[in-house]
Amino acid sequence: MKDMKTFYTGLVALIVLGLIVVPFSVNVERSYLIYFLFMAFIYVVIAQGWNVVGGYAGQISLGQHAFFGLGAYTTAMFWVHGLLGTGADYYFNPLLMILSGIVPAIVAIIVGIPLLSRLRGDYFALGSLGLGEIIRVFFVKGGDITGAQDGLHLPSGGYESMLPYYFVGLLLAVLATVGVYFIMRSRIGMAFRAINEDEVSASSHGINILYYKILAFAVGAFFTGVAGSLYGIYIFHVNPDSVLNINYGLYPILMCVLGGSATIFGPVIGSFFMAGVFVIAEQHFPMIHPIISGALIVLVMRFMPTGIVGLKSRLQRD
Amino acid sequence: MIAYLSFELIVQLVVNGILYGTIYGIAAIGLSLIFGTMRIIFLAQGTMIILFTYFGYWLLELAGIDPFVSLLIVVPLSMIIGVLLYRSLFKESAEMDDKNASLLLAVGIMFLVNNLMLVMWSANPRMANTAYTEVVFSPMGITIPFTRLIALGLAILSAGLLTLFLKKTYLGMAVRAASENMLYATLVGINPHRVNTVAFAIGIGLAGVAGIGVLQIVPFDPFFGFTFALKALIALALGGIGSVFGALMGGILLGLLESLGSFFVGGGWAEAVAFGAFLLVLMFRPEGLFVRSVKKA
Amino acid sequence: MENLLLEVNGIDVFYGDVQALANVSIQVEQGAIVALVGANGAGKSTLLKTIAGVKQPSRGDILFQNQPLCGRRAEQVANMGIVLVPEGRGLFANLTVLENLKLGAYPVKARAHLQESLNRAFELFPVLKERVSQKAGALSGGQQQMLAIARALMAMPDLLMLDEPSLGLSPLISKEIFELIHTLNERGTTILLVEQNVNQALKIAQNAYVMKTGSIEMQGSGLELLANPEVQEAYIGKRWSKT
Numbered sequence: 001m002k003d004m005k006t007f008y009t010g011l012v013a014l015i016v017l018g019l020i021v022v023p024f025s026v027n028v029e030r031s032y033l034i035y036f037l038f039m040a041f042i043y044v045v046i047a048q049g050w051n052v053v054g055g056y057a058g059q060i061s062l063g064q065h066a067f068f069g070l071g072a073y074t075t076a077m078f079w080v081h082g083l084l085g086t087g088a089d090y091y092f093n094p095l096l097m098i099l100s101g102i103v104p105a106i107v108a109i110i111v112g113i114p115l116l117s118r119l120r121g122d123y124f125a126l127g128s129l130g131l132g133e134i135i136r137v138f139f140v141k142g143g144d145i146t147g148a149q150d151g152l153h154l155p156s157g158g159y160e161s162m163l164p165y166y167f168v169g170l171l172l173a174v175l176a177t178v179g180v181y182f183i184m185r186s187r188i189g190m191a192f193r194a195i196n197e198d199e200v201s202a203s204s205h206g207i208n209i210l211y212y213k214i215l216a217f218a219v220g221a222f223f224t225g226v227a228g229s230l231y232g233i234y235i236f237h238v239n240p241d242s243v244l245n246i247n248y249g250l251y252p253i254l255m256c257v258l259g260g261s262a263t264i265f266g267p268v269i270g271s272f273f274m275a276g277v278f279v280i281a282e283q284h285f286p287m288i289h290p291i292i293s294g295a296l297i298v299l300v301m302r303f304m305p306t307g308i309v310g311l312k313s314r315l316q317r318d
Numbered sequence: 319m320i321a322y323l324s325f326e327l328i329v330q331l332v333v334n335g336i337l338y339g340t341i342y343g344i345a346a347i348g349l350s351l352i353f354g355t356m357r358i359i360f361l362a363q364g365t366m367i368i369l370f371t372y373f374g375y376w377l378l379e380l381a382g383i384d385p386f387v388s389l390l391i392v393v394p395l396s397m398i399i400g401v402l403l404y405r406s407l408f409k410e411s412a413e414m415d416d417k418n419a420s421l422l423l424a425v426g427i428m429f430l431v432n433n434l435m436l437v438m439w440s441a442n443p444r445m446a447n448t449a450y451t452e453v454v455f456s457p458m459g460i461t462i463p464f465t466r467l468i469a470l471g472l473a474i475l476s477a478g479l480l481t482l483f484l485k486k487t488y489l490g491m492a493v494r495a496a497s498e499n500m501l502y503a504t505l506v507g508i509n510p511h512r513v514n515t516v517a518f519a520i521g522i523g524l525a526g527v528a529g530i531g532v533l534q535i536v537p538f539d540p541f542f543g544f545t546f547a548l549k550a551l552i553a554l555a556l557g558g559i560g561s562v563f564g565a566l567m568g569g570i571l572l573g574l575l576e577s578l579g580s581f582f583v584g585g586g587w588a589e590a591v592a593f594g595a596f597l598l599v600l601m602f603r604p605e606g607l608f609v610r611s612v613k614k615a
Numbered sequence: 616m617e618n619l620l621l622e623v624n625g626i627d628v629f630y631g632d633v634q635a636l637a638n639v640s641i642q643v644e645q646g647a648i649v650a651l652v653g654a655n656g657a658g659k660s661t662l663l664k665t666i667a668g669v670k671q672p673s674r675g676d677i678l679f680q681n682q683p684l685c686g687r688r689a690e691q692v693a694n695m696g697i698v699l700v701p702e703g704r705g706l707f708a709n710l711t712v713l714e715n716l717k718l719g720a721y722p723v724k725a726r727a728h729l730q731e732s733l734n735r736a737f738e739l740f741p742v743l744k745e746r747v748s749q750k751a752g753a754l755s756g757g758q759q760q761m762l763a764i765a766r767a768l769m770a771m772p773d774l775l776m777l778d779e780p781s782l783g784l785s786p787l788i789s790k791e792i793f794e795l796i797h798t799l800n801e802r803g804t805t806i807l808l809v810e811q812n813v814n815q816a817l818k819i820a821q822n823a824y825v826m827k828t829g830s831i832e833m834q835g836s837g838l839e840l841l842a843n844p845e846v847q848e849a850y851i852g853k854r855w856s857k858t
């Protein structure tokens with residue numbers, strides 16, 4: 001047991017170390033590998049966000065794209081409207097990125113109170129889907145503040161290299177994964193699991209169900225919002241179609257389930273796998289890339305419904 | 319804006335809402351059946367609808383078959399596709415407690431079919447044109463397009479047939495029983511795969527009906543499908559899961575909300591109103607607005 | 616024994632990692648009432664669910680009319696003639712009384728006799744006839760239990776399994792239910808009965824098993840067990856002595 005833990009810690013450290021070295025061994029600005037890894041990092045963060053609320057706490061949210069968009073828009077709005085002051089550096093501003101997580105988290109708390117107190121199971125899934133679409137309408141109709149359908153253009157003059165994107169992405173992915181690890185080992189994580197397992201018995205053990213569900217929803221929103229912020233800075237053009245796309249609500253579920261949800265590394269594996277598929281398909285079969293991705297989702301869900309990590313434990317049991 | 323408001327206009331908006339809403343209603347009935355026995359949100363429903371719209375379009379363009387005659391081909395075909403979808407894809411995941419796999423299967427199908435359509439028919443909006451596309455009735459100054467009237471008739475007919483099936487046949491009764499409690503249904507000897515297959519066949523069959531209904535009513539493109547699925551979900555929530563009549567009424571109510579909403583508050587906000595109503599109903603009347611349900615025994 | 620209807624041989628059953636049954640064996644003879652009693656959580660319901668095919672044993676086997684049941688799914692077991700009235704009665708609350716009854720006759724061989732079975736059900740339970748078009752969920756607790764049993768009989772089961780049929784019913788109604796079970800048995804139905812009301816159950820059972828924490832602890836005829844001081848002490852006490 002102890003040995004396994006040391007082994008895993010060592011393995012993870014080695015992989016992270018490897019990832020730190022990668023940019024120094026390829027042409028960062030032109031390499032698809034860097035682009036692939038950068039996207040994978042972003043996916044890891046949103047997948048871990050869903051992992052907390054959907055995987056561990058069992059509240060299937062279909063509205064994570066709302067938080068992704070909120071995060072990206074928070075960053076864009078602060079930047080475009082100069083809300084941190086004119087002299088401030090907005091590029092990868094840590095304060096701004098954290099803020100871009102806090103805003104969605106606050107929204108998650110505000111809407112989570114009515115939604116999570118009244119909706120269970122599938123109904124919560126439906127409700128969260130509706131939430132995402134409502135938030136979308138607000139941004140589309142937000143006039144000059146949100147830039148309406150065209151969205152907001154960030155000043156792209158500051159772009160120098162892909163390198164900072166890469167490292168910020170890596171840092172966020174590591175932080176998100178380590179964060180989930182510690183949350184799930186804490187009493188809070190215990191409560192999440194208990195709620196997922198059996199709400200009635202959790203509440204009879206004195207766990208405040210609503211409080212923890214909202215907390216999980218907010219933590220998931222925070223992660224997703226921070227990822228949205230980074231993505232916003234990367235694409236420079238934040239608009240409803242790019243960041244409030246339902247795909248950002250569905251991808252994290254896909255990646256978690258694919259890798260194995262409610263595990264620490266499942267979402268990481270799922271994210272890297274899907275990012276790889278997306279990038280390869282985009283590069284080699286641009287016309288039919290989404291078809292391949294769709295077919296792959298169908299095949300994976302058909303033949304490995306418990307994901308890659310689940311497959312391993314399934315094989316071990318047999 | 320209010321200055322232009324006349325009685326005729328209001329009636330026209332209401333009529334538009336009802337006529338259009340019935341299509342949402344059919345889509346919602348299909349979702350409701352599939353959700354009923356399998357407890358999954360079949361997000362690909364809207365995409366399937368548009369797929370059948372394109373089938374109808376092809377039959378018209380390539381073979382010159384009238385859209386409403388093509389129902390005779392498209393509906394059986396869609397039912398077969400429904401059966402195949404269940405047998406080949408959903409059967410295994412239907413047995414799992416964890417519904418994520420089924421949900422993602424639906425998402426995958428949506429992705430796949432959506433993009434297949436994009437490759438085959440491009441993103442250009444299309445609409446079918448027949449000799450009677452432009453025919454309009456105008457009783458008392460209100461405009462009622464003939465094609466919409468037919469769509470209304472189709473919706474009522476299919477809802478009626480389905481109700482007969484569910485109420486009068488053993489298999490229909492089994493579907494309703496399984497929707498209420500699958501475990502109890504198996505205890506009386508009902509095979510879950512059988513009722514799931516039936517639910518899929520009818521659910522996708524109704525997508526065929528709705529698809530043909532759409533064909534001559536609005537311009538459609540491959541992306542229309544997802545919007546349609548969302549609309550069907552709203553209609554379903556408004557009407558209450560598990561009731562054919564409720565789902566149809568939910569569709570009509572949504573049609574009204576949209577039609578009146580886009581007139582009074584404008585296009586985009588009307589959508590927010592619809593989703594807002596959806597959330598409120600989910601929260602405060604999850605059994606829907608049109609159903610009186612007995613609490614679990 | 617050639618008239619053995621059901622034989623459970625040394626089964627283990629788990630819920631995840633939790634073992635609910637350990638090496639449980641019981642036998643049910645054709646035409647008998649067999650009672651299964653024991654404290655809460657002893658595994659009585661689990662045993663019935665396993666026979667019904669809702670749960671699968673990880674070890675041991677189950678024979679019904681000398682055919683193995685293991686690996687068969689719940690609906691297959693139901694179609695073979697074993698019907699379970701589960702805890703909570705298993706009715707379809709939003710369906711009418713008549714629809715519930717008709718669904719009881721869902722297995723093909725029962726469906727052929729639908730009309731006779733309906734007539735018999737209404738003869739046994741005149742209250743149900745008055746309420747055919749009411750929703751099952753609108754019935755009283757006692758009526759629901761009667762409907763549940765009536766629906767089970769519609770399948771013309773070779774083995775009827777009842778999980779706590781008297782649960783939540785007033786003593787008077789519960790007495791009626793026991794009389795009914797007795798009558799059904801006299802008309803030829805084999806019954807496997809789980810009951811908290813140990814006194815009543817043992818009185819009408821030819822054979823009985825006492826379960827404790829997942830195993831069979833005692834076995835004997837109903838009257839033997841009823842007279843057993845240990846059983847008296849543990850499961851009967853004063854509470855039930857009057858009913």
Ligand SMILES: Nc1ncnc2c1ncn2[C@@H]1O[C@H](COP(=O)(O)OP(=O)(O)OP(=O)(O)O)[C@@H](O)[C@H]1O
Nearest residue numbers: 630633634635653654655656657658659660661662
């Ligand atoms: N769905 C389940 N998941 C996990 N454990 C379960 C489940 N159902 C029952 N158990 C456990 O299995 C054991 C046996 O339960 P079972 O319901 O068979 O007991 P019982 O004898 O019917 O009790 P009661 O008299 O309360 O109905 C108990 O320890 C219970 O906690």
Ligand SMILES: [Mg+2]
Nearest residue numbers: 659660661702
């Ligand atoms: Mg029990």
